[in-house]
Amino acid sequence: MNLRMVNVRNIILGHLRLKVLSLLVACVVWLLSTGRDFTTYETDVTMILEPPAGGVILAVDGEPGVDSVVFKVELHGPGNRMEQVIGKSLSVRHSFSKDDLPAPGSREVGTPILRLERDKIVDLPKGVEIRKNKPELVKVEIDRLEKKYMKVAARLVHTAADGTVQPAASPGDGCAEGYRIKSCTVQGALVEGPQSILTGPDRIDTVETVAAHVRDLSRSMQLRTRVVPYVEHPKYRQVPIICSDEIFINVEVEQAPVTLALKDVPVRVLRPVDFPYVIEISSINDKPLAPLIEPKVDIEIKGAPSRVRNVKRDDVRVYLDAALAGEPGRPTGGLLTVHLPEGISLEGTAPRVMYVVKRTAAAD
Numbered sequence: 001m002n003l004r005m006v007n008v009r010n011i012i013l014g015h016l017r018l019k020v021l022s023l024l025v026a027c028v029v030w031l032l033s034t035g036r037d038f039t040t041y042e043t044d045v046t047m048i049l050e051p052p053a054g055g056v057i058l059a060v061d062g063e064p065g066v067d068s069v070v071f072k073v074e075l076h077g078p079g080n081r082m083e084q085v086i087g088k089s090l091s092v093r094h095s096f097s098k099d100d101l102p103a104p105g106s107r108e109v110g111t112p113i114l115r116l117e118r119d120k121i122v123d124l125p126k127g128v129e130i131r132k133n134k135p136e137l138v139k140v141e142i143d144r145l146e147k148k149y150m151k152v153a154a155r156l157v158h159t160a161a162d163g164t165v166q167p168a169a170s171p172g173d174g175c176a177e178g179y180r181i182k183s184c185t186v187q188g189a190l191v192e193g194p195q196s197i198l199t200g201p202d203r204i205d206t207v208e209t210v211a212a213h214v215r216d217l218s219r220s221m222q223l224r225t226r227v228v229p230y231v232e233h234p235k236y237r238q239v240p241i242i243c244s245d246e247i248f249i250n251v252e253v254e255q256a257p258v259t260l261a262l263k264d265v266p267v268r269v270l271r272p273v274d275f276p277y278v279i280e281i282s283s284i285n286d287k288p289l290a291p292l293i294e295p296k297v298d299i300e301i302k303g304a305p306s307r308v309r310n311v312k313r314d315d316v317r318v319y320l321d322a323a324l325a326g327e328p329g330r331p332t333g334g335l336l337t338v339h340l341p342e343g344i345s346l347e348g349t350a351p352r353v354m355y356v357v358k359r360t361a362a363a364d
Helices: 002-013 017-033 195-199
Strands: 038-050 055-060 068-078 090-093 113-115 129-134 136-154 154-158 165-167 178-187 190-192 206-208 221-224 232-233 237-240 248-255 258-270 277-284 296-303 317-321 332-333 335-338 344-346 352-359
Touching: 055 190, 136 195, 190 195, 190 237, 258 277
Parallel strands: 038 090, 136 206, 258 317
Antiparallel strands: 038 068, 055 136, 068 129, 113 136, 136 190, 154 165, 178 248, 221 248, 232 237, 258 296, 277 352, 296 344, 317 335, 332 352
């Protein structure tokens, strides 16, 4: 038994210095070999930005309409750890707090500054460090949401003759033949959006509806649509807004006016009682008139078809008011007065007349 113990002791303690030296050499070789295995790798890290409740992100580093930022990073670490990173998507999520929002009623936006933090990157193994990252700092423009009643602009479209959908620019677009849109009204709406956009110096006063399609309208009607979920802004481009209300567009339709030409309508001279002058009309619309010929004129009227078709020449009165005449003996120019039935209007301007006021023999 003692002999065996002696043999074990000799095996363990024999050449102890050489054994310790060998162990040290092995450790050095291992350290050198693993040290040479450190590698560098360039990749992207996406930071996803989350606004707090009641807030909205307007721009990131001056770029509107984005909710994330990509960092170009240089990673360094042991080869076996770097193998877990190469080819994988790295991301980090940043949630803003209400403290990052501007104060209620402020016309300015909040501008928190962010930097990339290594400990928050998802799936980044221990031992892998970030040597460089660009950008180093990120400026975020964030705003508080606010509710406000705003004007609503109705947007009507129709199907053109070529089959394309186009804005209803003229009154007859989207209407049945012989009809036109007389008026288009829409009530205001309660919308929610960034307070700096709704109340600030560059505020938006009007929102637009989603296009409402009109087809063969021949009577007034009410259309239903919704508010476009964004407004155009000079700095932030398309700023998101929220409006849960349905929008009603009241479209009033009337018969399109038609025209009617009336030939040889007599021109009369209205003179006050005991008017001591006579008026001689020399030309109408620059056309000379022969002396002692009853003056007549051609006019064009317009109105709803139901009214225009019932107008006769005798229903129209064209006259020169002598009470407004010029000085006697001097040629004078002016416009004739045209009296039309209710609902009928004159197409163009009233006829122009040249006349001379002369004293009668009885007056002399």
